[in-house]
Amino acid sequence: MAILARLERGLPLLFLAYALPMVIFLSITMPAYLNPDETNHAMRAEQVSHGAPLNWRTGPFDAGGTIDTGLLSLLEVYWPILAEADKRVTRSMQDRSHAVTWSGNRMFANTPNTAVYPPTLYLPVTVAIWIGKAAKLPVETTLILGRLINGAVAASLTALAIALAARGRFVIFATMLLPMSLAQFASCSQDALLLSGGALLAALLSRPMCGRRPATGAEYLGAAALVALLSMSRPTNLVFILPLLLPSVAPRLTGRFSALTVVGGAVAATLAWIVWVAIYVQVPQPHSGIVPMMGDQLRHLIADPLSLFTVLWNTALMYTHGYYVMMIAFLGWGQAAFTAPSWFYILAGVVLLLACATEVLGPPGLTRRQLAVAWLSVGASFLGILVIQYLSFSRVGGTFVEGVQGRYFLPLAAAAGLLMPAIAAPAALRLATAVPVLVFPIATLLTVPTMVIGRFYLQAG
Secondary structure: OHHHHHHHHOHHHHHHHHHHHHHHHHHHHOOOOOOOOHHHHHHHHHHHHOOOOOOEEEEOOEEEEEEEHHHHHHHHHHHHHHHOOOOOOOHHHHHHHHOOOOOOOEEEEEOHHHHOOOOHHHHHHHHHHHHHHHOOOOHHHHHHHHHHHHHHHHHHHHHHHHHHOOOOHHHHHHHHOOHHHHHHHOOOOOHHHHHHHHHHHHHHHHHHHHHOOOOOHHHHHHHHHHHHHHHHHOHHHHHHHHHHHOOOOOOOOOOOOOHHHHHHHHHHHHHHHHHHHHHHOOOOOOEOOEOOOHHHHHHHHHHOOOHHHHHHHHHHHHHHHHHHHHHHOEEOOHHHOEEOOHHHHHHHHHHHHHHHHHHHOOOOOOOHHHHHHHHHHHHHHHHHHHHHHHHHHOOOOOOOOOOOOHHHHHHHHHHHHHHOOOOOOOHHHHHHHHHHHHHOHHHHHHHHHHHHHHHHOOOOO
Protein backbone atom coordinates (compact mmCIF):
# COMPACT_ATOMS: atom_id res chain seq x y z
CA MET A 1 0.00 0.00 0.00
CA ALA A 2 1.52 3.31 -1.16
CA ILE A 3 0.34 5.32 1.83
CA LEU A 4 2.07 2.98 4.29
CA ALA A 5 5.30 3.10 2.27
CA ARG A 6 5.21 6.92 2.34
CA LEU A 7 4.60 6.88 6.10
CA GLU A 8 7.58 4.60 6.66
CA ARG A 9 9.84 6.81 4.55
CA GLY A 10 8.74 9.84 6.54
CA LEU A 11 9.06 8.17 9.92
CA PRO A 12 12.50 9.65 10.81
CA LEU A 13 11.30 13.20 10.09
CA LEU A 14 8.07 12.60 11.97
CA PHE A 15 10.10 11.39 14.92
CA LEU A 16 12.17 14.59 14.91
CA ALA A 17 9.02 16.70 14.58
CA TYR A 18 7.69 15.11 17.76
CA ALA A 19 10.97 14.77 19.69
CA LEU A 20 12.75 18.08 19.20
CA PRO A 21 9.98 20.36 20.57
CA MET A 22 9.76 18.17 23.68
CA VAL A 23 13.54 18.17 24.08
CA ILE A 24 13.57 21.97 23.91
CA PHE A 25 10.66 22.30 26.33
CA LEU A 26 12.06 19.86 28.89
CA SER A 27 15.60 21.24 28.62
CA ILE A 28 14.40 24.71 29.54
CA THR A 29 11.57 24.04 32.00
CA MET A 30 12.90 21.16 34.11
CA PRO A 31 14.80 22.78 37.00
CA ALA A 32 18.51 22.03 37.12
CA TYR A 33 19.44 18.56 38.42
CA LEU A 34 15.84 17.35 38.61
CA ASN A 35 16.19 14.58 36.03
CA PRO A 36 17.20 11.14 37.38
CA ASP A 37 20.76 11.22 38.77
CA GLU A 38 21.41 14.38 36.75
CA THR A 39 23.45 15.97 39.54
CA ASN A 40 26.18 13.35 39.40
CA HIS A 41 26.03 13.06 35.61
CA ALA A 42 26.57 16.82 35.25
CA MET A 43 29.50 16.59 37.66
CA ARG A 44 31.00 13.72 35.66
CA ALA A 45 30.68 15.70 32.42
CA GLU A 46 32.33 18.74 34.04
CA GLN A 47 35.23 16.56 35.18
CA VAL A 48 35.70 15.34 31.60
CA SER A 49 35.56 18.92 30.29
CA HIS A 50 38.33 19.83 32.74
CA GLY A 51 40.62 17.17 31.29
CA ALA A 52 39.92 14.44 33.84
CA PRO A 53 38.40 11.53 31.92
CA LEU A 54 39.04 9.04 34.73
CA ASN A 55 37.79 8.94 38.33
CA TRP A 56 39.42 7.23 41.27
CA ARG A 57 38.57 5.46 44.49
CA THR A 58 39.65 7.67 47.40
CA GLY A 59 38.24 5.73 50.34
CA PRO A 60 36.24 2.62 51.23
CA PHE A 61 32.98 4.33 50.17
CA ASP A 62 34.30 7.28 48.15
CA ALA A 63 35.01 7.58 44.43
CA GLY A 64 34.90 10.55 42.11
CA GLY A 65 36.93 13.58 41.12
CA THR A 66 37.15 17.32 41.49
CA ILE A 67 34.45 19.66 40.18
CA ASP A 68 33.93 23.39 39.83
CA THR A 69 32.20 24.59 43.00
CA GLY A 70 29.68 26.50 40.89
CA LEU A 71 27.88 23.18 40.36
CA LEU A 72 27.44 22.82 44.12
CA SER A 73 26.25 26.41 44.46
CA LEU A 74 23.53 25.73 41.88
CA LEU A 75 22.61 22.48 43.65
CA GLU A 76 22.15 24.42 46.88
CA VAL A 77 19.54 26.61 45.15
CA TYR A 78 17.37 23.70 44.03
CA TRP A 79 18.06 21.33 46.91
CA PRO A 80 14.75 22.11 48.71
CA ILE A 81 12.82 20.75 45.69
CA LEU A 82 14.88 17.56 45.68
CA ALA A 83 14.66 17.07 49.43
CA GLU A 84 11.17 18.26 50.41
CA ALA A 85 7.83 17.10 49.06
CA ASP A 86 5.65 19.55 47.11
CA LYS A 87 8.27 22.29 46.90
CA ARG A 88 7.92 24.55 43.83
CA VAL A 89 10.28 26.81 41.92
CA THR A 90 10.08 30.32 43.34
CA ARG A 91 11.13 33.70 41.97
CA SER A 92 13.87 33.79 44.61
CA MET A 93 15.24 30.44 43.38
CA GLN A 94 15.29 31.66 39.79
CA ASP A 95 17.08 34.88 40.70
CA ARG A 96 19.67 33.02 42.76
CA SER A 97 20.22 30.35 40.10
CA HIS A 98 20.81 32.94 37.37
CA ALA A 99 23.52 34.50 39.53
CA VAL A 100 25.55 31.28 39.93
CA THR A 101 28.65 31.37 37.73
CA TRP A 102 31.62 29.10 37.18
CA SER A 103 33.90 29.85 40.11
CA GLY A 104 37.18 28.41 38.88
CA ASN A 105 37.59 26.79 42.29
CA ARG A 106 37.57 23.02 42.53
CA MET A 107 36.78 20.50 45.24
CA PHE A 108 36.35 16.75 45.45
CA ALA A 109 32.85 15.37 44.82
CA ASN A 110 31.95 11.84 45.89
CA THR A 111 29.97 10.45 42.94
CA PRO A 112 30.34 6.67 43.12
CA ASN A 113 27.42 5.89 40.80
CA THR A 114 28.84 7.90 37.87
CA ALA A 115 32.55 7.54 38.67
CA VAL A 116 32.48 4.11 37.01
CA TYR A 117 31.36 5.47 33.63
CA PRO A 118 33.76 6.18 30.75
CA PRO A 119 33.98 9.72 29.36
CA THR A 120 32.75 8.83 25.85
CA LEU A 121 28.99 9.20 26.28
CA TYR A 122 29.42 12.55 28.03
CA LEU A 123 30.91 14.21 24.95
CA PRO A 124 27.83 16.33 23.99
CA VAL A 125 27.49 17.75 27.51
CA THR A 126 31.26 18.20 27.73
CA VAL A 127 31.19 20.34 24.57
CA ALA A 128 28.37 22.44 26.07
CA ILE A 129 30.40 23.02 29.24
CA TRP A 130 33.42 24.10 27.18
CA ILE A 131 31.20 26.59 25.35
CA GLY A 132 29.53 27.77 28.55
CA LYS A 133 32.79 28.43 30.35
CA ALA A 134 34.36 30.12 27.33
CA ALA A 135 31.32 32.38 26.90
CA LYS A 136 31.11 33.00 30.67
CA LEU A 137 27.55 31.72 30.78
CA PRO A 138 25.91 31.06 34.17
CA VAL A 139 26.13 27.47 35.35
CA GLU A 140 22.40 26.89 34.87
CA THR A 141 22.45 28.27 31.32
CA THR A 142 25.41 26.02 30.55
CA LEU A 143 23.54 22.96 31.80
CA ILE A 144 20.51 23.91 29.71
CA LEU A 145 22.82 24.14 26.70
CA GLY A 146 24.18 20.70 27.64
CA ARG A 147 20.65 19.31 27.71
CA LEU A 148 19.85 20.84 24.32
CA ILE A 149 23.00 19.50 22.64
CA ASN A 150 22.64 16.10 24.29
CA GLY A 151 19.00 15.92 23.24
CA ALA A 152 19.72 17.01 19.67
CA VAL A 153 22.42 14.35 19.29
CA ALA A 154 20.23 11.64 20.85
CA ALA A 155 17.23 12.55 18.69
CA SER A 156 19.39 12.61 15.55
CA LEU A 157 20.88 9.19 16.33
CA THR A 158 17.39 7.80 16.92
CA ALA A 159 16.11 9.26 13.64
CA LEU A 160 19.10 7.65 11.92
CA ALA A 161 18.22 4.34 13.59
CA ILE A 162 14.64 4.57 12.32
CA ALA A 163 15.88 5.36 8.82
CA LEU A 164 18.35 2.46 8.77
CA ALA A 165 16.25 -0.22 10.47
CA ALA A 166 15.13 -3.06 8.24
CA ARG A 167 12.88 -4.19 11.07
CA GLY A 168 11.79 -2.58 14.32
CA ARG A 169 11.42 1.04 13.21
CA PHE A 170 7.89 1.39 14.62
CA VAL A 171 9.02 -0.06 17.94
CA ILE A 172 11.99 2.33 18.06
CA PHE A 173 9.69 5.21 17.14
CA ALA A 174 7.18 4.40 19.90
CA THR A 175 9.75 3.60 22.60
CA MET A 176 11.94 6.63 22.06
CA LEU A 177 8.95 8.99 22.13
CA LEU A 178 7.83 7.86 25.57
CA PRO A 179 8.03 10.64 28.17
CA MET A 180 10.79 8.81 30.04
CA SER A 181 12.94 8.54 26.91
CA LEU A 182 12.42 12.19 26.02
CA ALA A 183 13.24 13.25 29.58
CA GLN A 184 16.52 11.37 29.38
CA PHE A 185 17.28 12.95 26.01
CA ALA A 186 16.74 16.40 27.57
CA SER A 187 19.16 15.87 30.44
CA CYS A 188 22.87 16.05 31.13
CA SER A 189 22.93 12.27 31.58
CA GLN A 190 24.78 9.70 29.52
CA ASP A 191 21.46 7.84 29.35
CA ALA A 192 20.50 10.00 26.35
CA LEU A 193 23.18 8.30 24.27
CA LEU A 194 22.65 4.92 25.92
CA LEU A 195 19.04 4.96 24.69
CA SER A 196 19.68 6.34 21.21
CA GLY A 197 22.83 4.26 20.80
CA GLY A 198 20.86 1.14 21.75
CA ALA A 199 18.26 1.99 19.11
CA LEU A 200 20.97 2.49 16.50
CA LEU A 201 22.60 -0.83 17.43
CA ALA A 202 19.26 -2.64 16.98
CA ALA A 203 18.85 -0.97 13.58
CA LEU A 204 22.33 -1.95 12.39
CA LEU A 205 21.81 -5.56 13.50
CA SER A 206 18.45 -5.71 11.71
CA ARG A 207 19.88 -4.91 8.29
CA PRO A 208 21.96 -8.06 7.65
CA MET A 209 19.70 -10.27 9.77
CA CYS A 210 16.52 -9.35 7.89
CA GLY A 211 18.31 -9.03 4.58
CA ARG A 212 19.57 -12.63 4.91
CA ARG A 213 23.06 -11.45 3.95
CA PRO A 214 26.41 -10.78 5.63
CA ALA A 215 26.81 -7.33 7.15
CA THR A 216 28.74 -4.74 5.23
CA GLY A 217 32.03 -3.62 6.71
CA ALA A 218 30.46 -0.34 7.88
CA GLU A 219 27.50 -2.10 9.49
CA TYR A 220 29.73 -4.59 11.27
CA LEU A 221 32.28 -2.08 12.51
CA GLY A 222 29.51 0.30 13.57
CA ALA A 223 27.63 -2.37 15.49
CA ALA A 224 30.80 -3.64 17.20
CA ALA A 225 31.82 -0.10 18.17
CA LEU A 226 28.37 0.55 19.62
CA VAL A 227 28.47 -2.69 21.61
CA ALA A 228 31.79 -1.59 23.13
CA LEU A 229 30.67 1.98 23.87
CA LEU A 230 27.37 0.90 25.41
CA SER A 231 28.86 -2.01 27.34
CA MET A 232 31.53 0.09 29.02
CA SER A 233 28.72 2.10 30.59
CA ARG A 234 26.32 -0.80 31.06
CA PRO A 235 28.15 -4.16 30.87
CA THR A 236 24.96 -6.14 30.26
CA ASN A 237 24.99 -4.78 26.69
CA LEU A 238 28.00 -6.95 25.93
CA VAL A 239 25.70 -9.89 25.13
CA PHE A 240 24.67 -8.03 21.96
CA ILE A 241 27.98 -9.16 20.53
CA LEU A 242 26.30 -12.57 20.00
CA PRO A 243 24.42 -11.62 16.78
CA LEU A 244 27.73 -10.48 15.30
CA LEU A 245 29.07 -14.02 15.75
CA LEU A 246 26.38 -15.54 13.54
CA PRO A 247 27.92 -16.92 10.32
CA SER A 248 25.03 -15.39 8.39
CA VAL A 249 25.88 -11.92 9.75
CA ALA A 250 29.68 -11.85 9.97
CA PRO A 251 31.18 -10.33 6.81
CA ARG A 252 34.23 -11.65 5.02
CA LEU A 253 36.46 -8.70 5.84
CA THR A 254 39.87 -8.63 4.24
CA GLY A 255 43.25 -7.49 5.46
CA ARG A 256 43.93 -7.09 9.15
CA PHE A 257 40.27 -6.58 10.07
CA SER A 258 38.67 -9.99 10.18
CA ALA A 259 35.25 -10.36 11.79
CA LEU A 260 36.86 -12.14 14.73
CA THR A 261 39.33 -9.28 15.16
CA VAL A 262 36.51 -6.74 15.25
CA VAL A 263 34.49 -8.71 17.79
CA GLY A 264 37.58 -9.46 19.85
CA GLY A 265 38.51 -5.79 19.92
CA ALA A 266 35.04 -4.77 21.14
CA VAL A 267 35.07 -7.41 23.88
CA ALA A 268 38.64 -6.60 24.92
CA ALA A 269 37.93 -2.87 25.20
CA THR A 270 34.87 -3.54 27.33
CA LEU A 271 36.60 -6.02 29.61
CA ALA A 272 39.61 -3.71 30.01
CA TRP A 273 37.34 -0.91 31.22
CA ILE A 274 35.43 -3.24 33.56
CA VAL A 275 38.69 -4.49 35.11
CA TRP A 276 39.98 -0.92 35.50
CA VAL A 277 36.79 0.12 37.27
CA ALA A 278 36.78 -2.94 39.53
CA ILE A 279 40.39 -2.40 40.63
CA TYR A 280 40.62 1.38 40.91
CA VAL A 281 37.16 2.96 41.02
CA GLN A 282 34.16 0.94 42.21
CA VAL A 283 33.05 1.23 45.84
CA PRO A 284 29.96 0.04 47.75
CA GLN A 285 27.08 2.54 47.75
CA PRO A 286 25.34 2.52 51.16
CA HIS A 287 21.67 3.48 51.04
CA SER A 288 18.62 3.22 53.29
CA GLY A 289 20.64 1.55 56.02
CA ILE A 290 22.00 -1.07 53.58
CA VAL A 291 25.70 -1.55 52.87
CA PRO A 292 25.86 -3.66 49.69
CA MET A 293 29.05 -5.73 49.46
CA MET A 294 29.54 -7.41 46.10
CA GLY A 295 32.05 -9.98 47.37
CA ASP A 296 29.81 -11.09 50.21
CA GLN A 297 26.78 -11.24 47.92
CA LEU A 298 28.68 -13.33 45.40
CA ARG A 299 29.77 -15.75 48.13
CA HIS A 300 26.14 -15.99 49.24
CA LEU A 301 25.04 -16.95 45.73
CA ILE A 302 27.83 -19.49 45.35
CA ALA A 303 26.78 -21.11 48.62
CA ASP A 304 23.09 -21.09 47.65
CA PRO A 305 22.74 -20.59 43.87
CA LEU A 306 19.06 -21.59 43.80
CA SER A 307 18.22 -18.60 45.99
CA LEU A 308 18.69 -16.41 42.91
CA PHE A 309 15.50 -17.84 41.40
CA THR A 310 13.58 -16.90 44.54
CA VAL A 311 15.11 -13.42 44.44
CA LEU A 312 14.10 -12.90 40.80
CA TRP A 313 10.59 -14.23 41.41
CA ASN A 314 10.08 -11.99 44.44
CA THR A 315 11.40 -9.01 42.47
CA ALA A 316 8.98 -9.68 39.62
CA LEU A 317 6.04 -9.87 42.03
CA MET A 318 7.02 -6.71 43.88
CA TYR A 319 8.27 -4.42 41.14
CA THR A 320 6.93 -5.33 37.68
CA HIS A 321 4.27 -2.63 37.83
CA GLY A 322 6.78 -0.12 39.19
CA TYR A 323 9.29 -0.92 36.45
CA TYR A 324 6.60 -0.37 33.83
CA VAL A 325 5.59 2.99 35.31
CA MET A 326 9.20 4.12 35.53
CA MET A 327 9.87 3.04 31.96
CA ILE A 328 6.89 4.94 30.55
CA ALA A 329 6.75 8.19 32.52
CA PHE A 330 8.45 8.73 35.87
CA LEU A 331 9.86 12.22 35.63
CA GLY A 332 11.81 14.25 38.13
CA TRP A 333 13.96 12.88 40.94
CA GLY A 334 14.01 12.53 44.69
CA GLN A 335 11.06 14.27 46.32
CA ALA A 336 10.41 15.98 42.99
CA ALA A 337 9.47 12.77 41.16
CA PHE A 338 6.06 12.73 39.52
CA THR A 339 4.01 10.48 37.24
CA ALA A 340 1.46 10.78 34.44
CA PRO A 341 -2.30 10.19 34.77
CA SER A 342 -3.20 6.50 35.03
CA TRP A 343 -4.92 6.46 31.62
CA PHE A 344 -1.62 7.43 29.99
CA TYR A 345 0.09 4.18 31.08
CA ILE A 346 -2.78 2.08 29.74
CA LEU A 347 -2.76 3.89 26.42
CA ALA A 348 1.03 3.70 26.18
CA GLY A 349 0.92 -0.07 26.74
CA VAL A 350 -1.66 -0.50 23.99
CA VAL A 351 0.41 1.58 21.59
CA LEU A 352 3.59 -0.39 22.34
CA LEU A 353 1.71 -3.62 21.61
CA LEU A 354 0.42 -2.11 18.34
CA ALA A 355 3.97 -1.13 17.42
CA CYS A 356 5.01 -4.75 17.91
CA ALA A 357 2.02 -5.90 15.86
CA THR A 358 3.05 -3.56 13.05
CA GLU A 359 6.45 -5.26 12.98
CA VAL A 360 4.90 -8.74 13.02
CA LEU A 361 2.71 -7.81 10.05
CA GLY A 362 5.66 -6.31 8.19
CA PRO A 363 8.25 -7.68 5.78
CA PRO A 364 10.05 -11.02 6.32
CA GLY A 365 11.84 -11.22 9.62
CA LEU A 366 14.72 -13.19 11.05
CA THR A 367 15.51 -16.85 10.59
CA ARG A 368 14.83 -19.19 13.50
CA ARG A 369 18.48 -19.20 14.49
CA GLN A 370 18.66 -15.42 14.34
CA LEU A 371 15.47 -15.11 16.38
CA ALA A 372 16.91 -17.45 18.99
CA VAL A 373 20.09 -15.38 19.25
CA ALA A 374 18.10 -12.13 19.42
CA TRP A 375 15.92 -13.50 22.23
CA LEU A 376 19.02 -14.80 24.02
CA SER A 377 20.72 -11.40 23.76
CA VAL A 378 17.74 -9.39 25.01
CA GLY A 379 16.86 -11.93 27.70
CA ALA A 380 20.42 -12.23 28.98
CA SER A 381 20.78 -8.45 29.10
CA PHE A 382 17.50 -8.15 31.02
CA LEU A 383 18.54 -10.75 33.59
CA GLY A 384 22.02 -9.26 33.72
CA ILE A 385 20.61 -5.92 34.83
CA LEU A 386 18.81 -7.61 37.73
CA VAL A 387 21.79 -9.77 38.72
CA ILE A 388 24.27 -6.88 38.67
CA GLN A 389 21.94 -4.75 40.78
CA TYR A 390 21.55 -7.64 43.21
CA LEU A 391 25.31 -7.99 43.50
CA SER A 392 26.17 -4.30 43.70
CA PHE A 393 23.19 -2.52 45.29
CA SER A 394 21.10 -4.98 47.28
CA ARG A 395 21.21 -6.23 50.85
CA VAL A 396 23.56 -9.20 51.26
CA GLY A 397 21.36 -12.29 51.28
CA GLY A 398 18.33 -10.16 50.48
CA THR A 399 15.20 -11.72 49.02
CA PHE A 400 14.70 -9.20 46.19
CA VAL A 401 16.69 -6.90 43.92
CA GLU A 402 16.98 -3.25 44.91
CA GLY A 403 17.75 -0.12 42.94
CA VAL A 404 16.59 -1.15 39.46
CA GLN A 405 15.10 1.75 37.49
CA GLY A 406 12.53 1.13 34.76
CA ARG A 407 14.49 3.31 32.33
CA TYR A 408 17.25 0.68 32.32
CA PHE A 409 14.98 -1.46 30.13
CA LEU A 410 14.24 1.17 27.47
CA PRO A 411 17.13 0.15 25.16
CA LEU A 412 15.91 -3.46 25.36
CA ALA A 413 12.38 -2.33 24.51
CA ALA A 414 13.77 -0.51 21.47
CA ALA A 415 15.34 -3.79 20.33
CA ALA A 416 12.04 -5.67 20.63
CA GLY A 417 11.46 -5.37 16.88
CA LEU A 418 14.16 -8.00 16.41
CA LEU A 419 12.19 -10.46 18.53
CA MET A 420 9.05 -10.49 16.40
CA PRO A 421 8.21 -13.26 13.90
CA ALA A 422 6.77 -12.22 10.55
CA ILE A 423 3.20 -13.01 9.53
CA ALA A 424 1.86 -12.32 6.06
CA ALA A 425 -1.12 -9.95 6.29
CA PRO A 426 -2.95 -7.41 4.14
CA ALA A 427 -1.30 -4.00 3.99
CA ALA A 428 -4.53 -2.42 5.23
CA LEU A 429 -4.27 -4.35 8.50
CA ARG A 430 -0.70 -3.19 9.02
CA LEU A 431 -1.73 0.38 8.33
CA ALA A 432 -4.50 0.06 10.94
CA THR A 433 -1.96 -0.99 13.59
CA ALA A 434 0.56 1.68 12.54
CA VAL A 435 -1.68 4.75 12.63
CA PRO A 436 -2.24 4.78 16.44
CA VAL A 437 1.53 4.43 16.91
CA LEU A 438 2.10 7.49 14.74
CA VAL A 439 -0.59 9.54 16.50
CA PHE A 440 0.07 8.62 20.15
CA PRO A 441 3.00 11.06 20.63
CA ILE A 442 0.45 13.86 20.40
CA ALA A 443 -0.81 12.66 23.78
CA THR A 444 2.73 13.00 25.11
CA LEU A 445 3.07 16.50 23.66
CA LEU A 446 -0.14 17.53 25.41
CA THR A 447 0.38 15.69 28.71
CA VAL A 448 4.03 16.23 29.64
CA PRO A 449 4.05 20.05 29.60
CA THR A 450 0.99 20.06 31.84
CA MET A 451 2.74 17.66 34.23
CA VAL A 452 5.96 19.69 34.40
CA ILE A 453 4.33 23.09 34.77
CA GLY A 454 1.87 21.78 37.35
CA ARG A 455 4.60 20.12 39.40
CA PHE A 456 7.20 22.90 39.46
CA TYR A 457 5.59 26.23 38.63
CA LEU A 458 1.96 26.28 39.81
CA GLN A 459 1.69 26.84 43.52
CA ALA A 460 -0.18 24.09 45.40
CA GLY A 461 -3.68 24.97 46.52
